[in-house]
Amino acid sequence: MATEEHQDEVDWRTSASTTEMSTRDRLEEWYTHSVYEPAVVAWSDNRTRWGIIILSFYLLMAAVEVLGLWRDPRPNQAERYLKPFETMAYPLGTTQSGVDLLALIIDSTPFILLMVFAGGVWATTLAVAVGTVSGYKGGVTDRVITSISDFFMSIPGLPLIIVLAIALSPENPLLLGVVLTINYWAGLGRSIRSQVLSIREESYVEASRTMGTSTPRIIIKDVLPNIMPYVMVNFVFAARYTIFASVGLYLIGALPYSGQNWGVTLTNAYRQGGLFTTEGLHWLMVPIIAIVGLALGLILLSQGMDRIFNPRVRTRLTGESRSEAETDSSTTTEGI
Amino acid sequence: MHYYLRRTARIPLTILAVATLTFGLIRLLPGGPFTQLRIQLLRQGMSVEQVNARIAALQNIRPDAPLYIQYWDYMSGLVRLDLGTSISLNQPVMDVIARALPWTVLLVVTSTVLMFVIGVLIGAMQAYWEGSRFDKFASSGSILLMSIPYYIFAVIFLFVLGFQMRIFPTGNAVARGVEAGLTSEYLISVFQHAALPIISFTLGGIGSTALSMRGNGIQVLGEEYVEVARLRGLPDSRIATRYVAKNAILPMYTGLLLLIGFRLGGTVVLEQIFSYPGLGFYLISALNANDYPLMMGTFLVITVTLVVAVYIADLTYGLIDPRISAGEGDGY
Numbered sequence: 292m293a294t295e296e297h298q299d300e301v302d303w304r305t306s307a308s309t310t311e312m313s314t315r316d317r318l319e320e321w322y323t324h325s326v327y328e329p330a331v332v333a334w335s336d337n338r339t340r341w342g343i344i345i346l347s348f349y350l351l352m353a354a355v356e357v358l359g360l361w362r363d364p365r366p367n368q369a370e371r372y373l374k375p376f377e378t379m380a381y382p383l384g385t386t387q388s389g390v391d392l393l394a395l396i397i398d399s400t401p402f403i404l405l406m407v408f409a410g411g412v413w414a415t416t417l418a419v420a421v422g423t424v425s426g427y428k429g430g431v432t433d434r435v436i437t438s439i440s441d442f443f444m445s446i447p448g449l450p451l452i453i454v455l456a457i458a459l460s461p462e463n464p465l466l467l468g469v470v471l472t473i474n475y476w477a478g479l480g481r482s483i484r485s486q487v488l489s490i491r492e493e494s495y496v497e498a499s500r501t502m503g504t505s506t507p508r509i510i511i512k513d514v515l516p517n518i519m520p521y522v523m524v525n526f527v528f529a530a531r532y533t534i535f536a537s538v539g540l541y542l543i544g545a546l547p548y549s550g551q552n553w554g555v556t557l558t559n560a561y562r563q564g565g566l567f568t569t570e571g572l573h574w575l576m577v578p579i580i581a582i583v584g585l586a587l588g589l590i591l592l593s594q595g596m597d598r599i600f601n602p603r604v605r606t607r608l609t610g611e612s613r614s615e616a617e618t619d620s621s622t623t624t625e626g627i
Numbered sequence: 628m629h630y631y632l633r634r635t636a637r638i639p640l641t642i643l644a645v646a647t648l649t650f651g652l653i654r655l656l657p658g659g660p661f662t663q664l665r666i667q668l669l670r671q672g673m674s675v676e677q678v679n680a681r682i683a684a685l686q687n688i689r690p691d692a693p694l695y696i697q698y699w700d701y702m703s704g705l706v707r708l709d710l711g712t713s714i715s716l717n718q719p720v721m722d723v724i725a726r727a728l729p730w731t732v733l734l735v736v737t738s739t740v741l742m743f744v745i746g747v748l749i750g751a752m753q754a755y756w757e758g759s760r761f762d763k764f765a766s767s768g769s770i771l772l773m774s775i776p777y778y779i780f781a782v783i784f785l786f787v788l789g790f791q792m793r794i795f796p797t798g799n800a801v802a803r804g805v806e807a808g809l810t811s812e813y814l815i816s817v818f819q820h821a822a823l824p825i826i827s828f829t830l831g832g833i834g835s836t837a838l839s840m841r842g843n844g845i846q847v848l849g850e851e852y853v854e855v856a857r858l859r860g861l862p863d864s865r866i867a868t869r870y871v872a873k874n875a876i877l878p879m880y881t882g883l884l885l886l887i888g889f890r891l892g893g894t895v896v897l898e899q900i901f902s903y904p905g906l907g908f909y910l911i912s913a914l915n916a917n918d919y920p921l922m923m924g925t926f927l928v929i930t931v932t933l934v935v936a937v938y939i940a941d942l943t944y945g946l947i948d949p950r951i952s953a954g955e956g957d958g959y
Binding site: 538 | 776779782888889910914926
């Protein structure tokens with residue numbers, strides 16, 4: 292942080308400090324700055340806390356499946372149309388063909404999480420690469436990249452995914468995640484570019500440039516840390532888009548599937564009478580709750596992330612002060 | 628004026644690129660575009676030439692010609708607005724699309740405008756009464772709305788209001804037997820059929836719009852020029868509209884450009900759930916019927932609609948933000 296300033300001498304070496312730091316000290320400092328303090332801020336915020344709790348619950352379900360702690364879903368493993376909590380052996384009830392709903396949900400949790408993760412990583416990584424390079428380099432590089440992403444922006448996502456899904460029939464969760472966010476990076480890359488455009492003009496970037504630092508190093512050291520909060524928040528949005536798009540496409544039968552997952556369960560419930568009778572209502576609601584819960588956890592987390600990274604939003608949101616804009620330096624320390 | 632010219636010149640280029648992509652995608656599809664149809668026709672005892680002629684008539688593509696000639700045929704067909712013939716409906720694809728396009732535009736435009744206006748109003752009120760009980764309530768509501776996909780609203784509305792209570796129709800864009808025209812009967816029928824899709828599509832977007840408007844509003848309210856305007860004794864209404872609202876909405880406008888794409892794509896799911904005969908509905912039924920000419924035609928037209936929509940939004944953005952039309956247009 293820029294709080295340490297040397298008053299009597301000007302030292303332009305970046306790693307200037309009067310006393311040598313041991314590796315242990317450095318590790319400790321890194322831990323306090325990058326892990327402990329954000330964690331405290333995150334936990335102090337109601338929304339992030341709930342986001343973390345909800346997401347941990349999903350990870351737990353994935354762990355249960357991976358370790359094989361719950362039965363696998365099979366037809367006729369129980370009575371048909373058991374209501375939720377009717378018997379504790381089948382806590383979420385059963386479907387029309389007597390499949391344990393909880394087993395169905397748990398069974399595909401790893402699949403969904405992998406897909407969502409792949410979608411988020413693919414969309415944000417590509418967007419960051421494209422946005423930073425075109426924003427920082429400018430000139431011909433910028434023009435070429437911008438035209439390409441403009442083109443991808445002008446194709447509506449879902450129809451393109453549908454056509455691609457016929458050609459590729461993706462059933463691997465990682466590939467599916469990538470296909471679902473196939474052109475999501477374009478818009479995100481565009482807005483990252485416009486942020487990089489203004490960061491490029493900052494004095495510290497100019498200083499690095501004058502010192503002859505290489506472009507990749509400037510992008511990684513000076514530009515990336517500044518857009519990281521924005522990227523993290525958008526990672527969550529891309530992840531949310533991935534799950535929404537996949538379930539939507541399963542629902543209209545535009546994605547191929549062989550096994551079961553939340554989207555397929557919802558589709559079966561929707562198609563096989565969940566819509567007309569109240570008997571099968573829980574069959575429809577259980578996958579909906581699973582999907583909405585995951586999205587809710589992600590969004591709650593992203594809302595709090597905004598607060599961790601952005602001191603202005605942080606103090607203003609807590610309602611501590613109505614008219615502070617200049618007292619930034621004091622709030623950054625007391626906020627922790 | 629320079630900016631508008633450049634922007635306009637880009638449209639044909641984009642459409643050309645998209646059309647090329649569609650052409651490429653046809654080739655990507657399993658077994659080529661017409662394998663199934665070809666087998667079917669050959670089995671019926673047609674000669675190879677007859678089959679080729681039939682397929683050429685369907686998609687303006689001569690299957691045995693070299694690729695660049697096929698490409699040329701396809702492109703010149705597009706220029707003549709000839710997208711081939713639908714296999715499953717046995718009608719020119721262009722006719723089907725001409726019928727479907729207005730319904731899709733109706734859904735997307737109405738719901739996007741509603742979503743934007745309602746979201747901005749709620750967000751602005753939240754920013755103004757920041758920290759109040761209303762603010763907290765609306766924020767939680769927005770987060771909840773953001774985590775529910777629009778098609779869940781659609782399914783639930785269809786279940787409760789359509790099938791259980793029978794208040795709204797569960798399919799089609801107009802009731803059967805109602806003549807098209809500017810009669811009140813027709814308009815009411817259109818409204819009844821479009822109401823549920825529009826409501827579910829609008830609800831899903833209000834949350835994020837309200838939240839980003841709230842953030843922008845809070846930021847602008849803290850700016851010095853707002854304080855100065857207050858000190859100058861300008862009337863509150865003028866500050867609220869000219870100073871705060873304008874500057875808070877501007878950054879959201881570029882987001883809206885992106886949103887149009889997502890929403891236009893989203894109609895595919897929405898129209899399918901409500902059996903609403905728009906472009907997305909025909910795209911999926913073409914998909915299920917292996918009707919490649921119709922599928923590619925609808926895909927192309929959905930994309931062209933998006934290109935035009937973004938163009939219109941870009942032009943109006945230039946009107947709102949003078950920096951865009953004057954300068955490089957690099958700001959976003």
